[in-house]
Amino acid sequence: MSNTDWTKPQRQAPAGLILFFGDNFRKIIRMFFPVFIGVVLHKGDGDNTVLYIWAVIILLFLVSLSAVLSYLYFKFSIVNDEFVLQKGFFRKVRLTIPLERIQTINIKQNIIQKILGVVSLEVDTAGAANAEVKLKAINYRLAKELEKELKNSSDKKSTHEPLPKKEDDRIILKLNAADLFKISITENHFRSFLLILVFVNWIYTQIKDFYNEEVKRLAKEGMNSVEKLDFSLWIWLFVFMVLVSVMISFIRVFLRYYDFNLSHAGNTFIVEFGLFNRREINVPISKIQLLEEHINPLRKLLDFRTLVLKQASSDDIKRKQAVAIPACRKWHLKLIESIIFRDTGSEFTRPLYSHPVYFIRGFVFYSLAVLALSVFASEMLIMFSWWMFTAVEFVLAFLFYLAGKKRSFRFNDVLIQITKGMIGTSTYRMASFKIQGVKFRQSVFQKMRKRAGITIYTASGDELNVPYIDEKQARDIFNYLLYKIESSDKPWM
Amino acid sequence: MTSIFENQKISPEQLPEVNEHDFVPLDPAYKRYLFLVYSLTTLFLVAGAVAFQYFSRGTGVCMWVYVLVYVLVLLFFIFNTLLINAGFPLKGYLLREHDLIYRSGYLVRKITAIPKNRIQHVEIRQGAIARMFGISKLLIYTAGGSRSDLSVPGLLPEVAQQLKEHLTLSISKHE
Structure with a gap:
């Protein structure tokens, strides 16, 4: 199948020239931004137009030259089981990555790359942060070939996984437009709502600077009419805001997750999604450390849940390494779990709940914050009422009550599971042998009450907390988790 | 309270325990080291307080503010000294x-x-x-x-x- 000789240094696709040009141009603009502003704002005495035109021409020439040089001197090859990358004209860089160190290969395409008919290919390695490789412009067929080449050779070296490799990808999940619509309707609209508020506020301040007087007058009239507004108008306003929020969510979800599909091939999950920014991400199953499941009440009605796969990573690239599956059903989850954990273990223990003191403390803390804010607000605003404060307190109390009812820890002989949440519910599952460290924590107050907490450290950089449980149970869990890690010789990555 | 382990293959009694008495204490020099580090920090704070007093002369800062600042620095020192004393044997x-x-x-x-x-x-x-x-x-x-x-x-x-x-x-x- 492979008809490219990878031992010879390869260049990127010629379309890469345009990308390099764009990149360098952007860099230059960013670097000289203050100068441009200065030039534009500066009203000199003489006419300097000719000078400016020359400056721009020289600049464009230099940028093109550097683009051509970076294109010509950017070469990659595979020699002696090492991926070799050479780049740079003035400062030459030669990067070699042993193929067995390669963790994942991701193919991505943004809108410009789509127009140019190229994709970018990123190679992630374990640990070494400086050894990250990004090819910005190669054509899709070549990218696929290279991916295969890199994968094959890296699998040859590290064969922890005894599973037979299947050639065909098994599709687990596809999301169509209707699914995306449902996802966006059941989003947490509070966030979009806040976005709108921020946006409106921004526009308001922009306008205010220009039309100070009129705005003041209008605001005053507005204030009067706000007081005159009857109830139905408030409802219409609310409905309008909700509609806008849903629309924003819909656009966001649609752009991000268009044509989402998740498949399973050999030892990896392959996730593809995005409309303008098309991405293909490979997730090696052995690298998955933590599986998160998030449900909100609306999504529960649809049997929709969001999954997040957290991979092993160093701190700085943590955010990049989480792969979200925006919606799937219970049986998808079961399937994915059985693939990740292989053996999902025996029946779970009964849940172990945190002591109410933990949530009461949280409630008191937030109440004090709200109280402080309220005192401040009552000084500043006329419209403030203590009824509002009381309502907020009741909502807070209810939320912390829900949190206390949900927060629990349970385990079986393979997995641990932590559940938490207030209105929604989040569940965290991981194989207990993949834990990296355990901490037992007890304050003097907890000691008096014979309580303690456990913190579990994972290789994805997440910390799982089991706060305020019975001291004896905490000790038992501490010992148990250590036993599970230490008695396992399976590779955690 | 019943144990969470009740229906598990393994019972907590079978697990190796962490015995509090087996911990190896740190070298006593570390305690002196901590005292020195916190004394130096306190010195810095004192220097800061003096500088504050010096530069805020004539700006009408109430005398009690200075007293408060020095008391806070003193409390910081006492608190840390006590904490090092009490905490060191536990490390x-x-x-x-x-x-x-x-x-x-x-x-x-x-x-x-x-x-x-x-x-x-x-x-x-x-x-x-x-x-x-x-x-x-x-x-x-x-x-x-x-x-x-x-x-x-x-x-x-x-x-x-x-x-x-x-x-x-x-x-x-x-x-």
């Missing part, structure tokens, strides 16, 4: 067959365990002040991010070296 490490455990904290007691088969690499560090006291610090890195990395301070250099060699050996065994 210690425990090397077991399969893991390294470090215990610390008086107000909040913390017991952190890193299994040997999860250690990424081990390092010995010795700052300028620590060198004066002849103590080193052992740093143990895991893949769990910086928060789960363990540092065991207050070790005699030869002890730190022994621990490092022992742990490094077990890393290579697990690979």
Whole structure:
């Protein structure tokens, strides 16, 4: 199948020239931004137009030259089981990555790359942060070939996984437009709502600077009419805001997750999604450390849940390494779990709940914050009422009550599971042998009450907390988790 | 309260326990080191307070504000001294067959365990002040991010070296 000789240094696709040009141009603009502003704002005495035109021409020439040089001197090859990358004209860089160190290969395409008919290919390695490789412009067929080449050779070296490799990808999940619509309707609209508020506020301040007087007058009239507004108008306003929020969510979800599909091939999950920014991400199953499941009440009605796969990573690239599956059903989850954990273990223990003191403390803390804010607000605003404060307190109390009812820890002989949440519910599952460290924590107050907490450290950089449980149970869990890690010789990555 | 382990194959009695008496205390020089470090910090704070008093002359700052600042600095010093005294005997490490455990904290007691088969690499560090006291610090890195990395301070250099060699050996065994 492979008809490219990878031992010879390869260049990127010629379309890469345009990308390099764009990149360098952007860099230059960013670097000289203050100068441009200065030039534009500066009203000199003489006419300097000719000078400016020359400056721009020289600049464009230099940028093109550097683009051509970076294109010509950017070469990659595979020699002696090492991926070799050479780049740079003035400062030459030669990067070699042993193929067995390669963790994942991701193919991505943004809108410009789509127009140019190229994709970018990123190679992630374990640990070494400086050894990250990004090819910005190669054509899709070549990218696929290279991916295969890199994968094959890296699998040859590290064969922890005894599973037979299947050639065909098994599709687990596809999301169509209707699914995306449902996802966006059941989003947490509070966030979009806040976005709108921020946006409106921004526009308001922009306008205010220009039309100070009129705005003041209008605001005053507005204030009067706000007081005159009857109830139905408030409802219409609310409905309008909700509609806008849903629309924003819909656009966001649609752009991000268009044509989402998740498949399973050999030892990896392959996730593809995005409309303008098309991405293909490979997730090696052995690298998955933590599986998160998030449900909100609306999504529960649809049997929709969001999954997040957290991979092993160093701190700085943590955010990049989480792969979200925006919606799937219970049986998808079961399937994915059985693939990740292989053996999902025996029946779970009964849940172990945190002591109410933990949530009461949280409630008191937030109440004090709200109280402080309220005192401040009552000084500043006329419209403030203590009824509002009381309502907020009741909502807070209810939320912390829900949190206390949900927060629990349970385990079986393979997995641990932590559940938490207030209105929604989040569940965290991981194989207990993949834990990296355990901490037992007890304050003097907890000691008096014979309580303690456990913190579990994972290789994805997440910390799982089991706060305020019975001291004896905490000790038992501490010992148990250590036993599970230490008695396992399976590779955690 | 019934144990969460009731329907499990394994019962907590079968598990190896962490015995509080087995912890190896840190070298007493570390206590003196801590006193010195906190005294120096206090000196800095005093210098800051003096500077504040000097530069705010004539701006109408109430005398009680200065008193408050000095009292706070004094309280900081007393509090830390008491805490070092009370907390030092609790600090210690425990090397077991399969893991390294470090215990610390008086107000909040913390017991952190890193299994040997999860250690990424081990390092010995010795700052300028620590060198004066002849103590080193052992740093143990895991893949769990910086928060789960363990540092065991207050070790005699030869002890730190022994621990490092022992742990490094077990890393290579697990690979």
